[in-house]
Amino acid sequence: MLFAIGDIHGQLAQLEQALARIEAEAGPDARIIFLGDYSDRGPDSKGVLERLSSGLAEGRNWVCLKGNHDRMFHRFVVEGELHDEAIKSGKGWLDRALGGGATLYSYMNPPAIRHPLGGGMEMIASMGVDPVAPDLKAALLEGARAKVPQSHLDFLAARPLWHEEDGCIFVHAGIRPGVPMEDQVEEDLIWIRDGFLEDDTDHGKLIVHGHTALEHATHFGNRLDLDGGAAYGRPLYPAMLGDDGEWTLLTWEGSEPLKPAGSYL
Structure with a gap:
């Protein structure tokens, strides 16, 4: 079991809510992948960066990727x-x-x-x-x-650009389709939209990303976009990858399955 959190954008209070929701589900040592964009737009980028950098320094079971x-x-x-x-x-x-x-x-x-x-x-x-x-x-x-x-x-300088785990590739923006991960370039990994979002081919592994804000986290079959628009005042919901290989969105009201439907759930 692991968890992923999309773009935070300075929303410290929402980050704390998301972490509390994960802890209630899996305890304080839960594996969490953060998809980047910790700063800008929201009110407390300083607090977010302190929370994440100190968490890594304390040995939290976290991976924090780099965003644009x-x-x-x-x-x-x-x-x-x-x-x-x-x-x-x-x-x-x-x-x-x-x-x-x-x-x-x-x-x-x-x-x-x-x-x-x-x-x-x-x-x-x-x-x-x-x-x-x-x-x-x-x-x-x-x-x-x-x-x-x-x-x-x-902390910002040391962030990795992508991470692979449990049949998924975690990255901030996406990948250049058809290019092996070892040959991907930073500009694509933190900025790409054109050429990736409209591509529906199988990438071999599910691409879990943020960067492109939606009204709600959405599973598109070959990719899962977890940027639910916290930068614009929408909730920062964490997602959970269960032991059965299925993704679930942990909302404040309960849990919602993230199925590859290509439409908002």
């Missing part, structure tokens, strides 16, 4: 980079759509840092800012480097 938002956060703090070539719109990490401002707000709120329209970090978190003036970027970068613990940066 985790890489964007790490790149900003370490390299000062706000843009990712995979974002075709050209939007930067501090754009409201990407939600990087919410992550920085969870770590710092120095009054000297101001949004171009007035207001401090709270406005940067809620409205976003893109493009970013050089002086604002410099202030945010200085603040982030002072406030983000090295343990969080080390």
